[in-house]
Amino acid sequence: MSMETKLLLVLTATNLSVHLKLPTQRHRATHGMPNASVRPKHGRRNRRRRREDPARNELVCSSLESAQQCLFNQDYGTAFVHYLLVLNLAPEFKDFARESFRFTLFKWAEELDSVGRIQDLFNCYEQALELFPADEVILNSMGEHLFRMGFRDEAAGHFHKALKLRPDYPEARENFYRVANWLVERWHFLMLNDHGRNQKYQQAIQKAVHSGCNTVLDIGTGTGILGMCAKKAGAAEVYACELSKTMYELACEVVAANGMDGGIKILHMKSLEMEVPKDIPQRVSLVVTETVDAGLFGEGIIESLIHAWHHLLLPPQTGENDLRDPAATGRVIPAGATVFGMAVECLEIRRHHRFCVSEVGNLSMAAAGGLRSPVSCSSEPDESMEPYTTERLSRLPGGYKPLTEPFTALNIDFNNVKELEGLSSREVQQVRLPVTQEGELDALAVWFQLHLDEESSLSTGPHEDTCWEQAIYPVHCVKGFVLKPQDELVVEVSCHDAYLRLCSVAVVRDGCEIRLDKRVDEQRSKNPVSSPNPEAELCSALACLQTDQNQTKGFCMLECAEMALLNNKDYHQSFCSALAKLISQLKVKCQNQEHGAGIESDPSDLATDCSHLHYVLDVSEGFSLLSLIAASQGHVKAYSSVEKTKQQEVLKRLAKSNRIPEENLEFWLNRMEDEQGMLQRPSREKLWSAIILDCVETCGLIRQKLMEKASLARCLLEEGGRIFPERIVVYGMLVESDTLLLESAVQGQEPTLGFNIAPFINQFTVPVHVFLDFSTLECRHLSEDVELFVLDLMNANANYVNREVKVQATSAGRVTAIPFWYHIFLDQEISVSSLSQNSHWKQAAVVLQQPLEVRAGDWVRLAVKLHKSTISILANVESVPGTMDC
Template sequence: MPNASARLKHGRRTRRRRREDPARNELVSSSLESAQQCLFNQDYGTAFVHYLLVLNLAPMFKDFARESFRFTLFKWTEELDSVGRIQDLFDCYEQALELFPADEVILNSMGEHLFRMGFRDEAAGHFHKALKLRPDYPEARENFYRVANWLVERWHFLMLNDHGRNRKYQQAIQKAVQSGCNTVLDIGTGTGILGMCAKKAGAAEVYACELSKTMYELACEVVTANGMDGSIKILHMKSLEMEVPKDIPHRVSLVVTETVDAGLFGEGIIESLIHAWHHLLLPPQRGENEFQEPSATGRVIPAGATVFGMALESISAAGELRSPVSCSPEPDDSMEPYTTERLSRLPGGYKPLTEPFTALNIDFNNVQELEGLSSREVQQIRLPVTQEGELDALAVWFQLHLDEESSLSTGPQEDTCWEQAIYPVHSFVLKPQDELLVEVSCRDAFLRLCSVAVLRDGHEIRLDKRLDLQDSGNPIPNPNPNTEAELCSALACLQTDQNPTKDFCMLECSEMALLNNNDYHQSFCSALAKLFSQLKVKCQNKERGSGVQSGPTDSADSSDLLYVLDVSEGFSLLSLIAASNGHVKAYSSVEKTKQQEVLKRLARSNNVPEQHLEFWLNHTEDEQGMLKRPSREKLWSAIMLDCVETCGLIRQKLMEKASLARCLLEDGGQIFPAKIVVHGMLVESDTLLLESAVQGQEPTLGFNIAPFINQFTVPVHVFLDFSTLECRHLSDSVELFVLDLMDSTANYTNREVTVQATSAGRLTAIPFWYHIYLDQEISVSTLSQNSHWKQAAVVLQQPLEVRARDRVHLAVKLHKSAISISAHIQNTPGQMEQ
């Protein structure tokens, strides 16, 4: 058959044409028509089903129907979201991505839903895919930057830039491997650096585990790039879930880890090491007189730790270190008992009131000691007071013993990537010759320190029993001074209580910081009172003009009540402030039942009628929209928008919310705030560079890591505390941008700003913050000393050398809610990108 191959090729070229199916075509045509009719009738669920049918039966319509299908998908999933049908929502997105797997808009939108639901790893994957498909897609880029701040926390960069820490870990691992520890498990591997150190030192087998999907994938990339992908097995799981031989073939002789936080135990090192000793590690070395081969014994790096503490006073404004965390001796899994600060950067510094003391010693190579840690008796330590001062906090740091010879210190005087753990205490003025009684415990595997008493002249003054209302502040400016004490008592219930009652409510750190921002609440109180006064005068003038007599102004069911809507995220007192003005009905966005009960209790303390405070999110089935007013009510007199995130960024979709809010205001009504002015400054800060990316061209310990983790470098650094940032100011503060929430015609997207340098230096960043104008006269600053907000900063990829009096040109852009800034020196060619 000499011509068979030719016939075979011919058969491949001439594929049989598909037969037309009239019934199928009719179904596609009628379904497409039905989809369009359902869209017209706003029946998005049915329209979505019709589109699925059409596009599955007739893929040739994909380009034609893409925009309408997207619109239908987004409207239908909004409805599903509003009624809590989350699984159905994600099913719709999965069906959409089966049809359009390379649609960057659908990928980005699904990522946004995932992020709001708390699935940050999955959200990042969708944003990253969208960016790969369309690198200039600004929405996906902004979303990826926001997610990157969560997924790869900035301390990863700090640790990789901490050459001393890296070198000491490498030396300890090398010594252990060379002494016979040939099988190694790296718990919480991060970038994989410790596991690679073990392999480079000659370990025969190296395993690693990482819970974060993002960091797991990053470690796999790093290990592959360094030629070790065949010799290091990385598992995407918690070490607590690992088993022998299911996950690793046998027990290992060495565990390396750095799963410690500023409070030592906050990342679960105790639990993970107990599990490792029982299930993953060879038994520890026994006494010196008992024969045991080194290869048959297990050990841990770090070998142990010593924890130190000190009582101190913050030299800066009172309350600087009174952090909103739980310092109760009663364990509470919902909150760490400490916050963190870098004491060396505190504005004004700090004053030690006692000598440093040893709070705890722990041996990580002794499993019995690890298991007994949480059941240790509470240790009471007597600390002589060395100088007079106001007790603000107990500070804690530790020395991490890597082995018998090498250690790392996180002390306040050390030049490391570590901060110190800060335990807030009841404020009390200490005097020399006093003794401070401090209790140390490790219940629930957190290190807990609590100052319980002061010994003075033979008498014991209990600190854990006294109620210091100053700690709570007085965040609600109370128009009725006679209820001040009741209000403070109610607020005190928001703090941790030694004997929590059924009404006890635990707030998040950021929410407690908000409560203590007196300027913020006082400003809202003044601005609302002014607006209400203006609206009442306007109403009275209107009634006089029409000859209608107004009814009693204190009537609870009066038809001319003023209506206020607070759409703040999380816990907020603004609705209560509004309702406490009288003749106002306020709607709160607070969702949690316990927090609603707190607001109701505070309302009673302020004599606010119960019917004047409602929680509109309890009725989302009826509302179906963020800023929709309750049925049968008139337009809103005031709508309060939550404009700035605690991290220092403008809230997403703020301008869209403001646009909607303006349509819902009564004549003379007000959006709060009315305007936001962005301010910034030129600074030189090596710290910001170290926290933003792995610096330098040299490999880290000889490993190629920087190109991979630096993919998560973001142009805007968030959660920045400008008051403690190590930096040199290179200019005065300047106005960068204005957002007018009441007048959309006054807004713009780009602005050119020229800043004159006041000092010479390397321009590395432009920190920015906000002046939030509630009206033309009343404003609050996110940079103020008692602000609950942090700041943000645009970090330049390459520093820009400036001289004093140079004119630095800034191009400021706002896209959606993302601020970007590029900089160059005028009359100098080239532009330095952000």
């Protein structure tokens, strides 16, 4: 493989997971090879000194020499074996050989990884950690490999150990911060900070235990708080299970710290795998759980409760006249739930799930076909689609409009096993909802009331201050349909696969029912209309709603953020203008050079003369139209890194319908096996006229290894070529936000329900919060926005790693966080902002470990640092000594 191809692969290398991107570290020895002739120093002689073994010494020396020679020959596997032998035979060489051993391990691990020898790779790391159990660099590197293989819990454990050994180790710290969001999700902090919710659960458990339920199982224990509530209430035996290794270990620490490790048995397993008497000695009289998501059933509560009733719980009470001792019967907390829903209009939901525009970057999108997000609900399960997504309706930019009154979608009794077993086979329920406000139908929003017992309940409604979001069932349409008062919306409710499914299936207007899930020509055959009337108006509107049947069958799926990006006309128009300007400049430059050389050329030949083609490479993550926009400029051959076949087909159709020659658009990752064909370019000093980099993750962070990619991209540009964007300016602001504090750590000095939990779960606090909507974040602005940092992708000499910024407080308050966002300059004049209303990007915020008290007029000094594309900020008030880390 040529050097150019390697550089291009680095540029387009796909980072680790959507919502987590971990850097791959490359470690090199910083010290020379150990000198075999150097004797280790000894302190005072022991009374019994080990007898010298000449054969051992000779083997150690020869193995050291062999290891060095193998390293010079890049035979890392053999070198690794020699080092293992030396360090096992002569542990006194560990300090001398540590750096060389690390280097050998990491190079050998790279080779094993490249050929798929994963088990051998981890065996090598385990052997290395037997020799160096407290080596933070080896622990961190093994964590990275574990994460890439999908073992998030184990990876986090290694990052955490590395940090405990060396708290200032930046690579381990950044890795741990990025993985912590997945292991201990932010709702854990919100939940523990929700005093009302905690007290209601505690009261319900206390009442059940006092009524005779003295054996308890906590399913999905998390931090162990519900199990500890049961033990504190006087339960004789308490068991708990937790699937996540991280949360299991955390629960064990919490329970032990509260003096209950002898009274609560915690199992690291699914409740579905538990058996009596193998795992618990006998059936329990009470199950407590909170394994519910925004859609109620998404965490598998139905399956786990059915199993519990059959295998782990005592039989339920049979009725009010059941006189058995409560200790001889079983029950569940929560006792049941009521699910509510309503139809809503919401632009923010619409643009993330439905294709809404007809033109993007001067390209007609008529030939795009069926495009939709991966969230789509039907009464029949589809494994390729998620039935719902989640949003906090109260925080959606632009808000939402209820189009119907809330309706009851479902009631479920968790203490009735027959009802639980019959849920999936329930007949589809059809609900008719009177429309109360005119608006475009975008989604059905769903929430629930969780009945802990007959007296106490919790609501997850959109107006409640709760740790739960609402479930969103988006409506997929090519063009929105406006509901009007006096219409009725027909909704079907089903639970075929123990997921709650709500589908908008029909609209009734003036007695005419039109199915939303059928083709328009079928509707017209069933509902013939001969004259203009409300039915004709409805049919006409729905004709715009439906898509072509062939397109529907072959729809192309885009991620929600990709759909929002596709709907962002301003973003694409900015790129269109910047690319057009660059190509125009390069054309003029090319013509001037030809005239200067005395070369005559027919302008009509420019399109076919390869020497006049300009090459553009788009290495955006996921689906991108930018290569097509570049190809539409004329005299441009554009290369796209889109990999999915259906998405490539969409680009090809759009190219054809917009009269872009087929040969002007390439998918270069498809040509990797045909390297010679891919790399046949004109002979010139550099290859590319423009390289488009995807610089910001949807969550609001700079993409990992961005500056390294920019450095490589600059090496591949022709003279006058450009990286898009050329510069990123980071802006921020001082704010006071209790919301961010509640989402970042357990707050306050008082124990949670009297239990010591905060010091343990707060180990998973991360300083940077992501996926924020700054426009709806509950906060007070304490300053004007200020430029924090500049990343110059075209000029490496203009970059720096540290910057100090002074910000003046405009109001008195507590600085709790510094939200930040980006102005992304495509060139000197054209820019896009990640803070704009129609941006597909969210924002991020640094949350201070200790809030700073400021008065109006105070100056706050911010020390901003960029390390491997990660931004960190230290803050302190100039009038107050000491620096607060954040």
